[in-house]
Amino acid sequence: xxxxxxxxxxxxxxxxxxxxxxxxxxxxxxxxxxxxxxxxxxxxxxxxxxxxxxxxxxxxxxxxxxxxxxxxxxxxxxxxxxxxxxxxxxxxxxxxxxxxxxxxxxxxxxxxxxxxxxxxxxxxxxxxxxxxxxxxxxxxxxxxxxxxxxxxxxxxxxxxxxxxxxxxxxxxxxxxxxxxxxxxxxxxxxxxxxxxxxxxxxxxxxxxxxxxxxxxxxxxxxxxxxxxxxxxxxxxxxxxxxxxxxxxxxxxxxxxxxxxxxxxxxxxxxxxxxxxxxxxxxxxxxxxxxxxxxxxxxxxxxxxxxxxxxxxxxxxxxxxxxxxxx
Amino acid sequence: xxxxxxxxxxxxxxxxxxxxxxxxxxxxxxxxxxxxxxxxxxxxxxxxxxxxxxxxxxxxxxxxxxxxxxxxxxxxxxxxxxxxxxxxxxxxxxxxxxxxxxxxxxxxxxxxxxxxxxxxxxxxxxxxxxxxxxxxxxxxxxxxxxxxxxxxxxxxxxxxxxxxxxxxxxxxxxxxxx
Numbered sequence: 229x230x231x232x233x234x235x236x237x238x239x240x241x242x243x244x245x246x247x248x249x250x251x252x253x254x255x256x257x258x259x260x261x262x263x264x265x266x267x268x269x270x271x272x273x274x275x276x277x278x279x280x281x282x283x284x285x286x287x288x289x290x291x292x293x294x295x296x297x298x299x300x301x302x303x304x305x306x307x308x309x310x311x312x313x314x315x316x317x318x319x320x321x322x323x324x325x326x327x328x329x330x331x332x333x334x335x336x337x338x339x340x341x342x343x344x345x346x347x348x349x350x351x352x353x354x355x356x357x358x359x360x361x362x363x364x365x366x367x368x369x370x371x372x373x374x375x376x377x378x379x380x381x382x383x384x385x386x387x388x389x390x391x392x393x394x395x396x397x398x399x400x401x402x403x404x405x406x407x408x409x410x411x412x413x414x415x416x417x418x419x420x421x422x423x424x425x426x427x428x429x430x431x432x433x434x435x436x437x438x439x440x441x442x443x444x445x446x447x448x449x450x451x452x453x454x455x456x457x458x459x460x461x462x463x464x465x466x467x468x469x470x471x472x473x474x475x476x477x478x479x480x481x482x483x484x485x486x487x488x489x490x491x492x493x494x495x496x497x498x499x500x501x502x503x504x505x506x507x508x509x510x511x512x513x514x515x516x517x518x519x520x521x522x523x524x525x526x527x528x529x530x531x532x533x534x535x536x537x538x539x540x541x542x543x544x545x546x547x548x549x550x551x552x553x554x
Numbered sequence: 555x556x557x558x559x560x561x562x563x564x565x566x567x568x569x570x571x572x573x574x575x576x577x578x579x580x581x582x583x584x585x586x587x588x589x590x591x592x593x594x595x596x597x598x599x600x601x602x603x604x605x606x607x608x609x610x611x612x613x614x615x616x617x618x619x620x621x622x623x624x625x626x627x628x629x630x631x632x633x634x635x636x637x638x639x640x641x642x643x644x645x646x647x648x649x650x651x652x653x654x655x656x657x658x659x660x661x662x663x664x665x666x667x668x669x670x671x672x673x674x675x676x677x678x679x680x681x682x683x684x685x686x687x688x689x690x691x692x693x694x695x696x697x698x699x700x701x702x703x704x705x706x707x708x709x710x711x712x713x714x715x716x717x718x719x720x721x722x723x724x725x726x727x728x729x730x731x732x
Contacts, residue, residue, distance in 0.1 A: 460683065
């Protein structure tokens with residue numbers, strides 16, 4: 229590992245001032261330290277932002293949440309207000325990593341974790357995300373767990389977070405402190421599709437620091453479901469974060485996002501549109517799922533994800549419909 | 555070649571304070587093993603996947619291999635060497651012996667520290683991925699124990715004994731009301 233300087237930021241302003249060329253913010257380190265050990269990341273300086281006073285979860289009177297960027301994944305999932313008001317968020321966090329990793333990992337670090345594409349993590353292989361222009365062996369190689377939607381000739385990576393999928397379904401906003409001041413953007417505008425710049429996971433500018441995540445109130449039953457290759461402690465093959473409000477057999481409102489399918493958490497806007505006002509039957513859920521999956525372009529070895537995520541959507545919505553109707 | 559960069563830190567390990575000069579690249583695991591001679595914590599995968607390096611960091615279980623020592627200046631650490639009190643093994647350690655919860659023993663320090671932290675988490679009502687009702691009290695049945703211990707691998711496959719030992723320690727803890 230290349231030697232690096234370590235500095236602990238004392239304030240947001242201090243963090244921004246210390247963040248210069250070659251510097252990287254350090255949260256819990258569960259992904260960054262691993263990537264440094266693998267030689268994938270080689271920062272000259274770490275600016276530790278884990279000790280900034282962003283470790284609180286605030287419940288506002290309208291039922292919305294403001295989650296500090298440095299809140300640990302464990303604390304987020306254990307929080308009573310999150311479990312009661314936004315259960316799919318707690319479920320998504322608990323579906324990821326292990327108990328000891330969740331204790332170290334932060335909310336902002338979870339959002340900004342890098343893909344687990346095997347070629348990205350292997351510094352001896354070409355990878356357009358790690359080394360722009362070097363090529364993408366995943367497209368013809370080992371890609372059974374990579375993207376089926378929104379990928380480009382340059383990159384077929386997926387975003388690995390579970391938490392971010394629930395936040396996408398919830399329509400969360402990301403509070404960012406940048407060199408030009410503070411701004412808040414929808415989570416849908418944080419992560420990006422690879423296009424011809426796969427080295428950019430997000431729309432963040434150099435020095436930008438995520439300080440909080442704002443989550444609007446939900447007010448309907450929700451559920452996070454994840455399919456993986458072993459019972460626990462594995463990244464998703466596909467996952468679904470869903471919330472459903474039914475009235476008299478008809479869908480009144482719905483939120484749906486998909487994980488493991490693309491370079492970003494995939495908000496299923498088309499399925500949501502098709503579901504509002506639709507009958508709450510398995511057939512209508514399936515039709516609505518297929519509207520979204522019509523744009524899927526699976527690779528040679530991951531076409532299984534299309535029916536898998538379709539069935540997962542139908543099963544999750546059916547479960548929520550039964551719960552809402554009872 | 556780039557020169558290493560050192561930083562001065564303090565750590566309280568198993569109740570004893572230490573002032574150390576560490577390479578910024580050093581993991582907490584390496585500092586415990588190489589600088590302090592506490593070789594109970596093991597290096598398995600060195601990527602946070604196997605859990606052999608698990609220690610209690612400021613009271614919570616954490617992967618020592620993923621924690622940069624310099625980022626935990628001032629922390630309190632408990633390793634497997636610190637679980638026994640006054641020469642007596644902890645109830646969890648005794649349960650591991652009683653239930654034959656290991657074969658080669660390499661993963662055992664991590665299993666013990668992880669289970670110790672996990673029992674605290676459960677006592678504080680933290681849910682897990684297999685908890686059906688997120689509002690309900692935590693009941694540590696075998697399914698819950700397996701899920702909560704999924705960050706600790708055992709290549710000998712001593713899982714049956716590990717689950718039994720953790721279950722017994724949880725039940726005794728509950729019975730004692732501590």
